[in-house]
Amino acid sequence: MTRASKRIRQSYDGAVLVAPFSTPYQRYSIDTAHWWIAKALRGSLDAAGLKPTEIDGFTVSSFTLFPDTAVGLTQHLGLCPRWLDHIPMGGASGVVAMRRAARAVQTGDADIVACVSGDTNHIDSFRQMLSSFSRFASDASYPYGYGGPNANFALLTDRYMQEYGATREDFGRICVAQRDNALKNPNAVMKKPLSLDDYMNARPISDPIALFDCVMPCAGSEAFLVMSEEEAVKRNLPFARISGAIERHNAHPEDPIQLRGGWTMDIDELYDTAQCTPDQIDLLQTYDDYPVISIMQIEDLGFCPKGDAAQFVRDHDLTIEGDFPHNTSGGQLSAGQAGAAGGFIGLVEAIRQVTGKAGPTQVKDAKRAMASGFGMINYDRGVCSAAAIIQAGDP
């Protein structure tokens, strides 16, 4: 499908990304989402040497903030922004927050925008969140075995395997490589090595999905700031530029089952605006709630033709030192899924990578990264998709 309008999308020039911060995740937490969001905001502000009153834009993404929204947080955290947003797009939240914040900075609606996401995870809060996730889910998917997202993604995985001949080993390769990466990330929830045998022999959860296909729900938070390039230079902050970014919602509703995401509608435009090709991307951060979704992104983001991602992961090394560095912090599969922060983990790590601040997970000479988001299984498929290409500020 092509865009109805021939108008050229404006670039994101002038707005840059700084101060990526990840609060170390915890499996369970007795603290609230407010606490976790405050931690990440503080961490990002500290990294930039800013006080809370110095930001004039704020956007938040969280599932466990109820009954508050971004509005309640302004008073709770003592913020006085002139630009405020609340982005309920789950796994697509990070890229979407970045896009909106960058436009606000470009137009002068705000000077410095803090983009924050975070969730807590109490014992039993995951189950309670599932029961009220969306209207279509409570009407039409949870009454069927109540497998939650596990069952939904099992159906997509089953169909993908039938359609394109992928095997469980192919999905396993992604999980094993990410665990290797996570072992280098001191904040990852998963600390034990994972072999392909471990993966294959794991406890079945919802066939064909087994234990290591599933992310571990946990508590955590992520943040970064968007400001003008001049501001970043003035403050002497390492920054990343936005080369291009897309989002799309409820794409391909005519597909009877999801084998592709909304990226396919806009990906050519993304590479056009970023003036690069897939082989010029130094590292890829996909949204990895289940490996089949990463597989789908490798195809839909243009790294290989549709249906070839299984062969692609057989042919490439997806670890930090490999020829196709992927989810370098371990991703959600090994670092943990901290609710809506799962929509930020890839982008925040990508900012660290291209600014050379990734520390133990740093990919050598990483200058250009792609981060992709996917969110919200409303009924039978993920509805939101987004992707961004970012580049080192000093090429």
Next chain:
Amino acid sequence: MSTALTPPPRKNPQKRTVSPTRPPETRSRAAMGLSAAAAEGRFALQCCSECDRVQYPPRDACCNCLSTELPWKNISPNGTILAETTVQTSTKLYFRERAPWRTGSVKLDAGPTLICHLHGDCERNGRVKMINRLDRSGQGVLLAMPQERSPNMEDDPQLRAMTSDPKHRRVLITDARNPNSPTLAKAIVEAGASMVFIGEGESWRPYPEQKELAAIDKVEILPLDVTDTLSVQRLAGEIGGKTDILINNARFVRPGGVLARGDTGFARDEMEVNYLGLMRLAQAFGPGMCSRTSDGVNSAVAWVNILSVHALSNAPDYGCFSASNAAARSLSQSMRAEFRSSGLRVMNVYCGPTDDDWHQPLPPPKVLLSALARSVVQGLKDGLEETYCGDVAKDLYERFRQNPNVLEREMTMGGDGA
């Protein structure tokens, strides 16, 4: 093919009875349309009245043209399985206790993709026929069935969890003196019930059905008078812990409306049996049955009321009797609400005039005893909440659905000397 269900072993009284758990109940108002259709065993989906697009999941506006007119219509139930999974573990206790649980994604010929339960005999990526059933939360759910019948298919554990099948269950029929009791008892035994208890009032007084009842295998006649609280409590004390299905066929019927009768004598009898009798039974048997809804193969599963269809709209020739049935129908709705949290189902079987002495002056068609027994058994096998037996009942229900006020006028217009 499904594995045939084996009769359960005797219950070990030292073991704890499993507490009832339920699948998720929360639904939007639109989605309740599925439950309403499931209560009657219909496969219906929303269909846009402007563009004819079939919608699922249920919506408040058409996803094709934004029309807000989305009536529920019976839809061709055929489709193809696209993908499947077997849920091995779930955060919901009900499914955790019943895992593995097979679900799938079905592309309906009529358009939408349905996430649904898969019957064990469905072939991988095979053609299926969708049915709509109430699950134990009392809400409608979609179940894909093989297009051809397979042996023992009603024994599939996922299907059985949604139905009220009498197979291997113990059934109480409350009134031996009702002429329908022998036919009903035979049909229930044929459907595989392991035991049929029959309540008998005033045992010293002979009645024509007694011999026929006594001759049926697996039938046990026990004293029960639904107008006597002590008698009801005594029987519940004796068999309440092993009553899996209760069929209340106790009925007192006399013709006549308000003016045709000189006093309230018959009306009081009608209320004693048809309304208060039901309440006594519910108070004595209800709590015990509600606590045994997860008790294995022969768990408590359903409560059946046989009501006159004139519970919906009064028939003046039997005006006072109709009123007592309207009271019983209203009470059944209260029972349904009170039983809901346990998963015990209340099924009302609405009957037209039955072919017996008290309806002798009415013209045919009348409900034959065998037809009533068939409706009860089929309703249990389909796990229904509402079923209409005989042409008169079906006709009256259709009119009731279209316009209850027009129906009342039709029912109460005086005959022109006909």
